[in-house]
Each structure stands twice: as C-alpha cells, then as structure tokens.
Amino acid sequence: MLISGRGSNLHAIIDATRDGALDADVAIVIANRAEAPGLQHARDAGIEAVCLSPRAYADRNAYDAAIADLLRARGVALVCLAGFMRLIGRPLLDAFPNRILNIHPSLLPAFPGLDAQRQALAHGVRVTGATVHLVDGDLDAGPIVSQSAVPVLDDDTVETLSARILIEEHRLYPAAIQRVLDGGWIVRGRRFVQMKTVDTRE
Numbered sequence: 001m002l003i004s005g006r007g008s009n010l011h012a013i014i015d016a017t018r019d020g021a022l023d024a025d026v027a028i029v030i031a032n033r034a035e036a037p038g039l040q041h042a043r044d045a046g047i048e049a050v051c052l053s054p055r056a057y058a059d060r061n062a063y064d065a066a067i068a069d070l071l072r073a074r075g076v077a078l079v080c081l082a083g084f085m086r087l088i089g090r091p092l093l094d095a096f097p098n099r100i101l102n103i104h105p106s107l108l109p110a111f112p113g114l115d116a117q118r119q120a121l122a123h124g125v126r127v128t129g130a131t132v133h134l135v136d137g138d139l140d141a142g143p144i145v146s147q148s149a150v151p152v153l154d155d156d157t158v159e160t161l162s163a164r165i166l167i168e169e170h171r172l173y174p175a176a177i178q179r180v181l182d183g184g185w186i187v188r189g190r191r192f193v194q195m196k197t198v199d200t201r202e
C-alpha cells in the first residue's frame with residue numbers, strides 16, 4: 001500500500017485482512033513522507049512500513065522505479081494507493097499493469113484532483129460518493145472497479161460530508177480489492193467487466 005498521510009483506509013484494509021473479510025496480506029506500506037501517521041499504524045500492526053523520499057532520487061522515474069523494485073522484492077500482487085499524493089509514472093505502471101488501485105472521494109469522473117468533497121459542495125450536487133479505480137497515467141482516471149453513492153445533505157460542511165464518504169470508503173476499498181484479487185475480469189475499453197462464470201458441470 002502506498003500512502004502519504006493519515007492512513008484510515010490502510011487501517012480499514014488491515015482490519016479487513018485480519019477479520020477475514022479480505023483474503024489478502026498487506027506485504028508492505030510505503031509512504032513518500034516520513035511523518036505520514038499511517039506508517040506508525042502499520043508498524044504497530046506488525047507490517048513493514050518504510051518511507052521513500054522523492055528527494056533522494058534524481059527524478060520521478062527513478063523514484064517510481066525504486067518503489068516498483070521494492071514492491072517486486074516483496075512479491076506483491078496488487079498495489080493499493082490510499083491517499084498517496086503523487087501521480088504514478090511509467091516505471092511503476094509498467095511493472096504492475098492493471099494491478100494498481102486507487103480510491104477517490106467522489107463519483108468519478110466528477111471532481112477529480114484535490115478537495116473532491118469541497119468541489120462537490122461547491123457544485124451543489126445532491127449525491128456524491130467514493131470510487132475505486134484501476135490507475136493509469138492520468139489523475140483519478142482509469143477503469144472503475146466499484147463506486148458507492150453518498151447523499152449530500154443541506155446542512156453538510158466539507159467535514160461532515162467527508163466523514164460520511166470516508167465511512168463508505170472503508171467499506172468499499174476492501175471489497176474492491178477482493179474483487180480484483182479474485183480475478184475473472186477484463187478491461188474492455190474504459191470498462192472493468194466481470195466475466196460470467198461458465199458452469200462446466202454438464
């Protein structure tokens with residue numbers, strides 16, 4: 001998992017792996033900031049957690065290649081971004097084609113980028129939510145795996161709306177990870193498509 005901050009989604013995912021809701025192990029947590037609170041949470045849970053500072057690398061490609069090397073060394077099958085505040089570059093995308101997930105606090109393609117909840121309030125939408133999607137080279141783009149809608153209430157503030165979306169995120173992300181790990185899907189154009197299971201018993 002790649003994080004930059006609080007790590008509440010990381011927390012929810014670790015919990016899901018431990019209570020059996022998600023059949024996976026978090027192999028390693030990487031942050032781009034040593035102060036990311038999520039790092040300590042991972043360590044407290046007995047999970048390897050390291051900071052790789054972009055400043056230690058010549059450029060973005062070198063940084064992304066270093067992340068890819070470390071993830072490969074740990075044998076990870078799926079990379080999950082959770083509040084990782086950097087665009088993912090070619091070396092990492094090519095190392096994990098269609099194997100990088102991100103969660104975003106809006107119903108994409110509405111309100112990509114920073115402050116999605118503030119954008120939703122400013123626009124006046126009645127419904128927003130959370131999206132888990134495969135990561136491609138563009139910001140908050142890529143085929144959508146799962147979405148969950150959250151109504152916007154008349155008296156919502158950025159804080160109250162963000163809190164209700166976050167509850168959905170914590171439910172949505174582990175379920176989406178399980179879905180991706182279970183396989184049986186393809187990407188057709190922009191669409192993440194679940195293949196029908198063929199019953200071969202007859």
Ligand code: GRF
Nearest residue numbers: 006007008009083103104105
């Ligand atoms: C979440 O709202 C997520 O959707 C967005 O960044 C935030 C990360 O929160 N990409 P946390 O660090 O998981 O608590």
